[in-house]
């Protein structure tokens with residue numbers, strides 16, 4: 198089969214590899230649509246500490262069952278599936294406490310095991326048993342179902358920090374994640390979403406997802422602007438969804454009294470954020486980190502898409518063949534694309 202194989206940072210090759218062999222307890226999936234994730238771009242460019250080369254990466258997965266092992270009863274050839282890439286062990290302390298996303302033995306498809314940048318991928322017993330594998334309804338296209346992965350994390354974040362009726366939500370970073378946050382915050386009843394971004398192109402696109410106010414942070418001071426929009430009060434929820442320590446600092450300064458600040462995006466390794474903790478102290482802010490999602494939250498995100506409540510089609514701006522990954526990365530980096538979907 199053809200696959201996109203990562204040999205090291207900035208060394209990715211489209212080549213012929215052996216097709217996985219379907220064991221008695223496995224499902225062989227023919228990949229149909231792959232989401233290009235910002236974290237894939239990071240891994241392609243800088244590598245990833247958990248990846249052992251050569252590695253077929255890719256973790257936003259949809260496909261059709263090509264073959265099933267003789268002991269597999271739940272799936273049959275032809276089934277259309279969405280596969281969540283995070284597989285908790287259900288045995289460690291974090292799992293037992295219900296924090297599956299923080300599992301101490303978490304298996305991530307595309308990092309520790311083969312991902313979906315290929316024509317075929319094996320769903321091993323562990324994935325079928327401990328992970329989330331969902332049947333895509335006939336009327337939903339693979340390209341849309343694949344949005345479930347980034348939405349799962351966004352869904353989990355907003356559920357964990359309780360974005361609710363009447364909130365003003367400020368979101369820093371209007372990449373695909375920021376746009377998903379915008380759309381979801383409106384569904385959850387936010388009174389207003391303030392989109393903050395340095396790229397004019399991305400900022401304008403965020404309007405399509407429901408952003409009520411746009412702030413170009415390369416031209417104006419986002420903190421002063423958020424205060425102005427909210428009559429001096431600040432935002433109830435502030436989400437930093439970009440890899441910037443400045444954004445984290447600004448986020449704290451634009452929250453209202455008793456507001457919640459969420460660090461959704463990681464920052465480059467070793468970069469430290471210099472925070473005036475008095476702002477947190479005197480305003481009684483809640484500062485929370487966010488990473489990943491539980492199995493249940495992945496299922497809930499999927500149902501938001503299958504029900505049509507969140508229009509996944511709007512997020513997919515480009516569909517390209519897998520072998521054109523360089524073009525896909527460029528379209529994403531430049532901000533021209535919101536989400537690029539690849540097809541093997």
Ligand SMILES: [Zn+2]
Nearest residue numbers: 234257346347
């Ligand atoms: Zn992703």
Ligand SMILES: [Zn+2]
Nearest residue numbers: 286289292300
């Ligand atoms: Zn675990």
